[in-house]
Amino acid sequence: MAELDPLERARMLPSGARFYRCALQVNPFEYLKRHNKTGTFTDEATYNQAIIAACREHDIEVIAVTDHYRVRTSEGLRLAAQQAGLAVFPGFEAVTKDGVHLLCLFNPDRSAEQLERLLGDCGVHDDDQESPIGDFDALELLERAHSKWQGICVAAHVASEGGLLRTLKGQARIQAWKSSDLQACSLPGPVDDAPAELRPILQNKDRQHRRSHPITVINAQDANSPDDLAQPSSSCWIKMSQVSVEGLRQAFLDPESRIRLATDPIPEGHIELAAIAWEGGFLDGQGIHFNENLNVLIGGRGTGKSTILESIRYVLGLTPLGDEARRAHEGIVRGVLRSGTKISLLVCTHSPARCEYRIERTVPNPALVRNEAGDLLDVAPAEIVPRVEVYGQHEIAELTKSPEKLTRLLDRFAQRDPDLPPRKAELARKLEGSRTKINDLRKDIQAVDDRLARLPGLEETLRRFQQAGLEERLQERSTLVREERVVTGADERLSPFREPLDLLRRELPIDLTFLSPRALDDLPGQTILADLRPVFEQLNAEMQAAATKIEEALNTATDGISRTRSRWEERQQAVLAAYEKILRELQKAHVDGEEFIRLRRQIEDLRPLAERRKSLVRDLDELEHHRRGLLAEWEDLLATQFRELERAAKRVSRKLTRHVRVQVAFAGNREPLYVLLREEVGGRLAEAIETLHKPDVLSLKALAEAWREGAGALIERYAIPRSAAERLVAAPVETVMHVEELELRTTTRIELNVAAEGQEPVWRVLDDLSTGQKATAVLLLLLLESDAPLLIDQPEDDLDNRFVTEGVVPKMKEEKRRRQFIFSTHNANIPVLGDAELILGLRATGEAGQGYAEIPTEYMGSIDGKPVRDLVEELLEGGEAAFQMRRMKYGF
Incomplete structure (x- = not known):
């Protein structure tokens, strides 16, 4: 049998958490019979098949079967659904002695016998009662389900009859609502559609009911028929790497990242790095199936985290921005990847239609691009997946030293007229041609x-x-x-x-x-x-x-x-x-x-x-x-280009309000003028250049006019020393025309708010910030508005944890639905608080030059998987004992 292609092997690997459409309150046929709701269904098998068919039709992959204090009645639907490929949470709907309806859900591998014993704990021993009531009140049942039964509870139809917020009053409601054992409740729609008198509680704005961690709202209304499953109120999307109680718990802890209601917008498709595989070198035989959202590489030093990111940079043919980053990249390619190593990268684009491309590069040869049929294309990787950004260790800090690169960074946010670049190139060509002809x-x-x-x-x-x-x-x-x-x-x-x-x-x-x-x-x-x-x-x-x-x-x-x-x-x-x-x-x-x-x-x-x-x-x-007309058009085009950047700066400042402010200066970079004067005029011009550097605004058109009028005009209007002015006037006429054609690029001024959260803003310009603060400001810009992947090697480098948790992580979580992130880190805040969809644990044997790295399959997943969670705890927290000791020392 032919050996499987390395990229195909990589695509078979776990890719972490993804959204499952879940209907968590599906009633079995016996429930319908007891309540005379069977409709057209005469037997359980027909009903079960209809429910399964409706699930498939509406892309529902996970259900919970929850009869009222019954388990056996759900087994037929549970088994049929599992055999059809659906994941099923077994459980029941409990009615507490104070009248609250709670959905009690358990891991898919829990048996009916185990769950029936739990019904006995609740004091329910007789299936003859239509709707039995248990022995526990809401608070007691919540605590028992979480601590003793290893299950999870959802407050069912919370704002309707039998719902917690309708049934309980006063302190009983406050205590039950604020219980740490309750993490989710069900509504038929979004919170904004909830009854007005209950909405402040659900929005966590009511003072008496306010929780440190708000209750998560899901859509999980009763589904009694296939038609019910078509209703938006019956299901929602929950992100998990494994369908489990822990997956639900993690989702309820982080709804912004892991819950999507039917009324929430569907994330648009974006450019993805889908999979990568290596043949040869330090990562020989390894592969990764990337998640479309946040991917985090963890592992000790020398395990290959940087090698993975630099491999992607290499196969895409991206050039590091700084000298230090370039040397580090070349060192990894030469010494770790090594000559002869083949890197294969699968990329996916969604515009105008979904397409996959295979990019292959063998060190030290150029990259090859193939389409889905395997045909070789005469295109560069950057043409297939444009705007991908890769930053190595400390490269962001290096980026802050270049005003021109900062402006290029801001350019990502400008809503550009697509006709502007070709017009600009054509106009520059015409101006050069007019200068030559004249x-x-x-x-x-x-x-x-x-x-x-x-x-x-x-x-x-x-x-x-x-x-x-x-x-x-x-x-x-x-x-x-x-x-x-x-x-x-x-x-x-x-x-x-x-x-x-x-x-x-x-x-x-x-x-x-x-x-x-x-x-x-x-x-x-x-x-x-x-x-x-x-x-x-x-x-x-x-x-x-x-x-x-x-x-x-x-x-x-x-x-x-x-x-x-x-x-x-x-x-x-x-x-x-x-x-x-x-x-x-x-x-x-x-x-x-x-x-x-x-x-x-x-x-x-x-x-x-x-x-x-x-x-x-x-x-x-x-x-x-004609040239005067071209120059007027050139000036207008440059002004248009600036206004686009100015609008981008304002938009970025609004999006990063209280964190970062961005301003731009028209024609702020005068270095091209100084270079031209040194090359085409020559002589002692230091004083003249210094003089031209002083005005806040410099018009090249006005400078050229004064130049043509003579030395006196240059001296009078710009205070240029006489000897330098006479040298300028003696220069060829062509030099003046060349000055008129220059593009003095826009410069960018970035300010960071260094005040603590909740305090009055204290703004500091980039030049006055520490290396870490500079990197924070730029990192916040990098995280914004793009549909192309962003890869950073240890983004926490040079940053303190306050900036990571208050600025970087929230922005990362907001943007990750719209773009793909691939980070390596030693900081637990990024994969844990950032809720990484895919965490990859690396380990290595030997040194990078002689040994090899591996990514065990059990260490590919999200925080809701125990092996991955244990690895994060060990590598990034120093183990449970160290974490608990720090917690006790802090007094938490």
């Missing part, structure tokens, strides 16, 4: 000016020749120079038409492959699209004809020019013969007639340059006008 035009104008500067001297020399009478004697030869210019110009006038014709010839005939039957074969609209082919065939024919006609016209013109040139060359020969005769006569008189003709030719060549200069100046004016 610079080239200025050079052309300067070259023309340099040549035209010779014209006055040449004309003066010509005037002296004319005074000597040479103009008249050489008149015809002189005009021949001008005629030659006309003949040459005729050929030049055809050149602008020949180049486009050549280009047109290269593009013809038009390639119609995109309209071939094969290209359109699998398109639903192929019959419509096929009508394009005759359109392009006609265009092809007409363009061919037009090209031929243009070519014929050019050839005709060329022939005409050639005939004219031939006739003119005959005249030229006659004039030159006469000219040679005159030259010989002039030589006898010691006069250089040839120099006169050369002079005339030079002047005739230069005179058209004046018109050429006018044309160049017009072109320059147009380019500069």
Whole structure:
């Protein structure tokens, strides 16, 4: 048999806690018979199958069968449901002697015989009574169920008849409600829909009934028929790693994380790292089936926690942000993963539809991406799973040292116009192009000016020749120079038409492959699209004809020019013969007639340059006008970009109110300007740069205008030293244009409230905080608003526990339904108070260079599993004895 693929093996591993839809008050057929509610059902088997079918239809995976002080009557439904693959909590609905209805639930493996003995404890020995009443009052039954029976109680229909809040009054109600043995109650809907007089109690706002830990509300109304199971009031979602009483207890302790009512919003799908497997290296043969929410790696030092996170960073091709983080990452890849190790990562995306991709990377080769069919894709991992963030040990603290990286962090929260980045890139390209064109035009104008500067001297020399009478004697030869210019110009006038014709010839005939039957074969609209082919065939024919006609016209013109040139060359020969005769006569008189003709030719060549200069100046004016429009658009785009960041900063500040405040400064990072000045101007500019650093706001447009006006304007408006101002003004004009195109990035100012919970806020800017406080502020930002996974190696590093428990953990719990977290930690607050859905316990044999790591299956789960809970207690709390000693020393 073929060996199972490592990733497939990984997907078979436990992935921790997940939501189960639970109906915890399903009544058996015997209950319906006693109360005349059987409806259309005539026998238990039919009823049981109908209930099971309804559970499947409505994705109910867990039920509790709770007859009134009866167990045997529930066994038929219990066994049928279990055989159908449903999990079943056995139990009963108790009616205490003070009239309170309580659901008593027990582990799925408890037998009917064991539970019947508990009924005897309650004083119920006779099944003949329709609704027996037990010997215990509510307080006594709650204590006994929890402490002696290893069960758990839910206050049934708490706001209705028989419910605890309706039945009990005064101190009896207060004591029962505040009992530590009661953790959950049932309502048909959310608390907001509860009766007004009871709502403050349920919201834990009533002073007399206030509890240190509020009662959890679930939906678990009586289900007496399949139709009842379709009602939102009969079931809710409970998160557990194992269907057990401990799973319920953990859920009731942490409803924010583990309970979802029918009226609560369904979490949207997000990018997930689904599974990972290693072949070779320190983690050879290991695999992980990640949870979609909070995953926490625990283990002693050297057990491979950092290696797992850096493996994910490596396979995704993500670059560490800081030098220290980069060195640590490279060290793990080189020394722990080692050359030849293959890492396989399964990722899942949900937009626009759910898709899985397999990313493989063998050290030291590039990553490969495959689709669900196994086909190799020509894409990078970051294109499949964008925005994944991985931070190694102390990397967050390193991040706080870079204002630019902090702004990039804030950029995650900006609601960006998707058209803005391509517009920005295109605009930057146009500005650069306009600068190049303007610079080239200025050079052309300067070259023309340099040549035209010779014209006055040449004309003066010509005037002296004319005074000597040479103009008249050489008149015809002189005009021949001008005629030659006309003949040459005729050929030049055809050149602008020949180049486009050549280009047109290269593009013809038009390639119609995109309209071939094969290209359109699998398109639903192929019959419509096929009508394009005759359109392009006609265009092809007409363009061919037009090209031929243009070519014929050019050839005709060329022939005409050639005939004219031939006739003119005959005249030229006659004039030159006469000219040679005159030259010989002039030589006898010691006069250089040839120099006169050369002079005339030079002047005739230069005179058209004046018109050429006018044309160049017009072109320059147009380019500069166009550039001013581009610059206005550029400034508007940068302002739009800033406003998006500004709105993001305000939104983040609102979300982290009383913890973190964020402000942004427009064009706050002036370093690109200083770099440009040093590179393109040079010299002593330290004082000028220091001066430009002082204003709170610096406009590059205003700086460029002052620059063009001259040194005086720079000195007056910016207090730049004269020597530096003169050096700037002497720089090439291109430098000023380059300054106008710069993007001075927005800078981010982060403040942290360092006051204790409940005290007046004390805000401190990031630069004035300790390393740990800086890391806290940034970590709170990292936890916010994203649908991409966040991976952090020991996020508690540099943090004190107060910030972890008051700031980080609550925000983590709030966000984990919307995104995936993978953390490694030595701090119990993160997996326990953060209620990690998947805790992974690692252990190692030998050192990372020679040994190996393993993740035992029994250490893959949530806190509701005993092996995992014991491991957390041992590794993170130091064992029960140490925990109890600390508790006693604190006086808790």
